[in-house]
Amino acid sequence: MARFLVLGGTAWLGREVAEEAVRAGHEVTVLARGESGPPPAGVRVVRADRSSPGAYAEVDGEWDVVVDVARQPSHVRGAVAALGPRTGTWVFVSSCSVYAGHDQPGAAESAPLLPPSETDEDGFETYGERKVACEQHVLAALPDRALVARAGLIGGPGDVSDRTGYWPLRFAHPATTDGSVLVPDSTVTTQLVDSRDLAAWLVRSGAQGANGVVNASGPTLPLAEHLAAARRVAGHEGELVAVPQEWLAEHSVAPWSGERSLPMWLPVPEYAGFMARDTSAAQTLGLVTRPLEDTLEDVLEWELRQGPGRPRRAGLSPSEERELLVRARGDEDLP
Incomplete structure (x- = not known):
């Protein structure tokens, strides 16, 4: 049994890590503000704001493993200063x-990084730069005792980003009565890691004292195969209306996420390697991922439990899709 401290532990991935560590028989403490939901069962909870002085005062003693998912450099800098000297594996x-x-499929961990940014202001525009700065703080403080897991797209039940749930849900409930669905005609690949598989690997690796910098994601699949898996899970038999990326851009459909978007799609060639990273180092360290259909089936079940009222962060609304289908098929009317 190891002493685990999860910095976070109440939001999606952090919660999965805490729950997995409890299931594995470890002693688990979570430090969180408590604003992202109730803590998992079986953990000790320390409520603290990591922006405040003395945030780590109540997590005293030695820790075998600390797990951190932060994206604010100041939070990581403060944590490694306060906890690093008394932590076995970070x-x-x-x-x-x-x-x-992101244009080179198969790129490994040695690929060039973005310049680091020390800003704590949240936002997608600086997300990568802030994560670089966070990595640097961890590796400078614990060069031989840190595992830096560069996660790819994380999916699974609880994914409120809508990137993994959009397609199985849309195929299960098409926007049209004839069941037709608008899809990208693209050569881009997808690379998804289930949050539960990632969490289990992070817990095992931490307990075993693994270290290094690794890309952590699942197998690389063509987008068409990903969509086919989502269709099978949903039992969809309607028409796929495939349109090229140029057509989507002309009709103001955004890639990846956000309003009026199509998740999992990214333009090529500039993003041909975004979901095609070399993950062999993580596999050597024991990362195992479940079949994509299992993840999508569980995501669809979770989506259906949420009901239709949940605000969506990605995808096309039914009315937007119907309008686009009319234009793509040249129909004056659409069933």
């Missing part, structure tokens, strides 16, 4: 967004 969850380029 597990930091970073992101493949730290890389300066």
Whole structure:
């Protein structure tokens, strides 16, 4: 049994890590503000704001493993200063967004990074730069005792970003009565890691004292295969209306996320490697991922439990999709 401290532990991935550590028989403490939901069962809870002086005063003693998912450099800098000297292994969850380029499929951890940014102001525009700065703080403080996991796209039940749930839900409930669905005609690949698989690997790796910098994601699949898996899970048999990326851009459909977007799609060639990273180092350290259909099936079940009223962070609304289908098919009317 190891002593685990999870910095966070009440939001999605942090909660999965805490729950997995409890299931593995470890003694688990979570430090969080408590604003992202109730803590997992079986953990000790320390409520603290990491922006405040003395945030780590109540997590005294030695820690076998600290797991941190922060994206604010000041939070990471303060944590490693306060806890690093009394921690065995530091597990930091970073992101493949730290890389300066995303056009080369198969790129490994040695690929060039973005310049670091010490700003704590949240936002997608500086996300990668802030994660670079966080990595640097961890590796400078614990060069031989840190595992930096550059996660790819994380999916699974609880994904409120809508990037993994959009397609199985849309195929299960098409926007049209004839079941037709608008999809990108693209050669881009997808690379998804289930949050539960990632959490289990992070806990095992931390307990075993693993270290290094690794890309952590699942197998690389063509977008068409990803969509086919989502269709099978949803039992969809309607028409796929495939349109090229140029058509989507002309009709103001955004890639990846946000309003009026199509998740999982990214333009190529500039993003041909974004979800095609070399993950062999993580596999060597024991990362195992479940079949994509299992993840999508569980995501669809979770989406259906949430009901239709949840605000969406990505995808096309039914009315937007119907309008686009009319234009794509040249129909004057649409069932």
